[in-house]
Amino acid sequence: MKILTQSLPNSSAAYLQGYLRENTDSSVTYPTVIIVPGGSYTHIPERQAEDLALAWVARGYQAFFLRYSFISEKTPLLPNPVIELAQSVAAIHAHATTWHVDLRRLAVAGFSVGGHITALFNDWWSEADFNQQAHTTPEQLKVQAVILGYPVISPDLGFPTDAATLATWSTTPKKIAADQHVTAANAPTFIWVTANDPLVPVQNALAYAQASLTHGVDTELHVFHNGPHGLALANSVTAWKPGTDLPHVAHWLDLATEWLQDLK
Numbered sequence: 001m002k003i004l005t006q007s008l009p010n011s012s013a014a015y016l017q018g019y020l021r022e023n024t025d026s027s028v029t030y031p032t033v034i035i036v037p038g039g040s041y042t043h044i045p046e047r048q049a050e051d052l053a054l055a056w057v058a059r060g061y062q063a064f065f066l067r068y069s070f071i072s073e074k075t076p077l078l079p080n081p082v083i084e085l086a087q088s089v090a091a092i093h094a095h096a097t098t099w100h101v102d103l104r105r106l107a108v109a110g111f112s113v114g115g116h117i118t119a120l121f122n123d124w125w126s127e128a129d130f131n132q133q134a135h136t137t138p139e140q141l142k143v144q145a146v147i148l149g150y151p152v153i154s155p156d157l158g159f160p161t162d163a164a165t166l167a168t169w170s171t172t173p174k175k176i177a178a179d180q181h182v183t184a185a186n187a188p189t190f191i192w193v194t195a196n197d198p199l200v201p202v203q204n205a206l207a208y209a210q211a212s213l214t215h216g217v218d219t220e221l222h223v224f225h226n227g228p229h230g231l232a233l234a235n236s237v238t239a240w241k242p243g244t245d246l247p248h249v250a251h252w253l254d255l256a257t258e259w260l261q262d263l264k
Contacts, residue, residue, distance in 0.1 A: 001057065006091055009135065013073050014084040016091060018064045019053045023100055031105035031260070033147075034088055035065040038112025038230060040160075041077055041169060042070055048232050048240075052109070055233055059257055062101055064088070068117065071168040078170045081117045082124065083134045089121075090140040107145045107260060112200060112230060115151025119178035119208055122146045126185045145188045145263060147256050150197055150229055153178045153204035182211040188218035190259050192252040194227035220259055224249045 006016040021030055033056045037044040044067055053063035066088050068081035085108065096103050110118025124130040125141040134141075152159050154177035160166050170176045189212050193205040202223060212219040227249045232238035234249040 006088075006095075008084055008087045008091070011069060011080075011084060013067070014069050014081075015067050016064050016088045017050075017053075017067065018062065018099065019050075019057050020062050020099055021057065021060075026097060026100075029096070029100050029102035030060060030062045032062040032092065032099075032101045032107070033064070034085070034092070034106075034108045035063065036068070036081075036085060036108060036110035036114035036117050037065060038114045038150075039070075041081075041113050042072065044068070044114075048238050051238050052111075052232055055237070055253060059253075062099060064092070066114075075168050076170050077168060078176050079120065079124075079130075079133065082120045082130075085117055085121045086125065086130070086134040086136050086141055089125075089143060090134075090136045093140050093142075103142075104144060105260070106143045107147060108143055109147035109149065109256075110151060111149040111232065113152050115148040116153065116176070116178060118146050119148060119151055119153055120176065120181070122186045122189065123178055123181035123183065125187075126183075143187050145190065145260060146186075148189065148191045148205065148208065149252070150193050150200055150231065151191065151204055151208065152200050153208045154180070157204045157207060158201040159199065159204070179207040179211040182208070182215050182217065184215045184217065186212060186215065186217045188263055190220045190256050192222040192224065192249075192256070194224045194229075194231070194249065196226055197229045199229035218263070220255075222252060222255060224252075 002020045037049040049065040056063040155173045209221040239245040
């Protein structure tokens with residue numbers, strides 16, 4: 001396995017880290033996933049991000065995680081991380097041959113605020129204004145699907161809980177309410193969440209699923225009955241406190257993998 005770090009345009013802090021299967025046959029390509037971790041826009045849990053990436057590698061994928069900009073580096077922060085995700089997707093398109101990427105099977109998987117970034121990317125990828133900001137084209141940003149794990153979707157749905165924090169994210173909250181910007185151009189979307197998430201209310205996932213279905217987007221939603229926020233793989237590998245190794249919730253990865261394989 002090869003581990004690489006790809007810098008991104010116009011950013012001193014953001015980068016894309018890849019975990020790649022090596023193959024001397026340039027014609028061999030693999031399905032690929034970009035992981036966008038959580039961290040409340042203040043940090044990312046890099047160990048957790050790596051564990052998520054390696055779980056996908058074990059399933060035959062090329063895997064990356066995005067270290068995006070934080071509020072300590074840019075305020076208000078948004079849309080900078082969404083632009084960095086777009087530039088990451090474009091970089092993978094550009095290096096598809098050398099990185100053995102099957103561009104027909106490229107997905108983005110975002111967790112918590114990483115889900116917010118991913119959902120906004122899914123909403124904006126085809127828009128001219130967004131591509132102008134990112135210095136990309138829609139063709140460079142095409143993905144097969146997105147996966148959202150316990151996502152933040154809208155400031156109106158319970159996270160963040162205070163105006164001061166929200167002001168570090170954006171001065172125009174309506175523009176970052178991802179459920180309000182879904183279109184028929186959105187990629188197929190897989191969402192998983194726990195019903196009693198104490199940090200990011202389940203209503204976030206429900207709102208995005210409803211908006212996606214309303215616009216005819218291929219959508220799959222799994223609401224597990226119990227579990228705290230930040231479960232990642234929901235197994236012993238990413239368990240960070242008692243009650244975060246949950247075999248039932250851990251099925252999400254099997255379900256997501258099967259769903260991706262089933263997409264046409």
